[in-house]
Amino acid sequence: MSGKFADRMQSVHKSFIREILKVTEDPSIISFAGGLPNARLFPVQEMARAAQKVLAENGEAALQYSTTEGYLPLREYIAGRYARSGLNVDPDDILITNGSQQGLDLLAKAFLDRGDGVLVERPTYLAALQSFGLFQPVFHSLTLHEDGVDIPQLEKALHEHHPKIFYSVPTFQNPTGITYSMDKRREAAEALDGQDAIFIEDDPYGELRFRGQSLPPMKSLLGDGSVLLGTFSKIISPGVRLGWMVASPEIMEKAIIAKQASDLHSSCLIQRVVHQYLLDNDIDQHISRIRAAYGSQRDLMVKMIEDLFPKEVKYTRPEGGMFLWLTMPEGISSLDLFHRAIKEKVAFVPGQAFFADGSGDNTMRLNFSNSDEEKIEEGMRRLSKVVSAMV
């Protein structure tokens, strides 16, 4: 009966990462594979108090149907937070979504016809490839340098392919941890100026900076030519599945139609609980605790690489986020390495999954947010042995 499924389903498969994560469920394996925040930093008690308050004070409204746009006080809070960092956003330009992942699906629905061009970084966020992939676009990959996308390649691709979308994670990218420099932000904005392509700025990690100076979002340079995606997943909890999209009124109208058709609206109970949590707690203090923890975990992981890994292995030194990215000499397969690593009870994600063009066989992603120092030391010791034996 598979002839009955839509064409789009033939080209997509179960997430490779998902399958890998199943392998790593064995508790004896130290896993740097997932992309999980550290659960010990979740504000569990504060969320419980917020839930009590919402249900005691506005229980019926919290449990009833609500508007597609999302809970207005929450959208006002988000707008206020952007205002503090210099980005002027109207609450009406914000749509509440189920994590920023749903933003990708809604934008794909709004923009992509089969065969349309989509520019992505090489490598890029795997689940964006999956979201967009269901709408059967043609992906064009752009080289990602240590300070951001390759500008001549971007200019050429814009002119040659007239893409509908340029998708990017310009700050602490998943998978590489790379951040666009200020110069690169300006150059990319100039290249995009006057083009039809919408710049989708996926920013789940921007608040997780543990050193260096904050940079303005691309949206502050691009205005209506961009859509900014944010999320509470990395600063409060991914289990609430709550994110948002910032877009111009014209795009917002289409996104709301798509959201309505997708699931009517995001849970208003969850929206009100998160809003109550934000009202009653100091989120900046909470985020600074996360930053401090991830910063020292990152430092330890980098130090273990410096101390134990062959010098031929290159790695990124991110100033924030949750990931390190390793590049081994050409010819070393990280998938081979993965199978050997599993035998040594340590896991990571082979990098190839993050490349739209199937390259990147010699790369790997390491997550440092979800392992304490003891696990990082022991896990990196195990991994260094496997890498040293292959390089």
Add this chain to the structure above:
Amino acid sequence: MSGKFADRMQSVHKSFIREILKVTEDPSIISFAGGLPNARLFPVQEMARAAQKVLAENGEAALQYSTTEGYLPLREYIAGRYARSGLNVDPDDILITNGSQQGLDLLAKAFLDRGDGVLVERPTYLAALQSFGLFQPVFHSLTLHEDGVDIPQLEKALHEHHPKIFYSVPTFQNPTGITYSMDKRREAAEALDGQDAIFIEDDPYGELRFRGQSLPPMKSLLGDGSVLLGTFSKIISPGVRLGWMVASPEIMEKAIIAKQASDLHSSCLIQRVVHQYLLDNDIDQHISRIRAAYGSQRDLMVKMIEDLFPKEVKYTRPEGGMFLWLTMPEGISSLDLFHRAIKEKVAFVPGQAFFADGSGDNTMRLNFSNSDEEKIEEGMRRLSKVVSAMV
């Protein structure tokens, strides 16, 4: 810049009902327009206790990322509940979704290429037209009699159009309140036997039966040839945005891929809270309170029609659900009537929105679940005046 949007966005517009609901926000208007459950019947305190327990006992897991399929104990609970009513379902055949609405989106993604045929009832659930509509199928409408779909039309459409999907709400349909009789269920199942079309059985209201005998779901007759959609929206709360899909392993695989690309998974916090609520409370007792309330509201609304409306106006007498359906003599426009009714401070949904083929101008949907008896009496008195003046 609208040239950049996808083709699919040109044919869809903001929900008509959504726009109507905005008109009816005026608190002096008595509204039978929405499709809302009665918020006074929501188990607010019980949900608060469930939230406390989940966050106290499993807070970190509830706030972390989780599996796409959904929380296994919740899926086991749902399977157990189906087993009680004679439907044998494996928990692995259940996918947790954001309301049953998301099930429509996932199935559209899994099945529909542009131009594929979709059979719907005339009239049908408006938001299903919107969900499927984004994937640009061709809708074929089948006459809906008081005991279900017209079988010869169904047979003819299956052979002529080779549709991918037949979408139906066979029990207490939205908008009409009509339920397929047992004979009609068997005849429809026979017509579908051996055909490629998947029967999507949307069942949000099945538990809301206030008289007559329960009928088996179409899935018990059709097996793997059908997908059954359920929801907690009408028996616990729509604000939790939690529903589910029951499908064969082959379809489930595609639905999981689509769900993953759409939003990774539904909120595990909400899933655990609803599951805890179900463990700690007697849901059947709760549902019987809802049934009793909606049953007497329905009876009163029917009585008001009998007493006050012109005899030329036909109406359904549903044994459950949330809606009545009125058909006026040909030539009477319910949209004209709507504008006059608003002036008299009473609202309903003009029926045309529920017809894929644009017919139904002389019909209207009345919701009885969300109005108490006083409002039903006064609102129906106002409406009867407007109707009597036109018929």
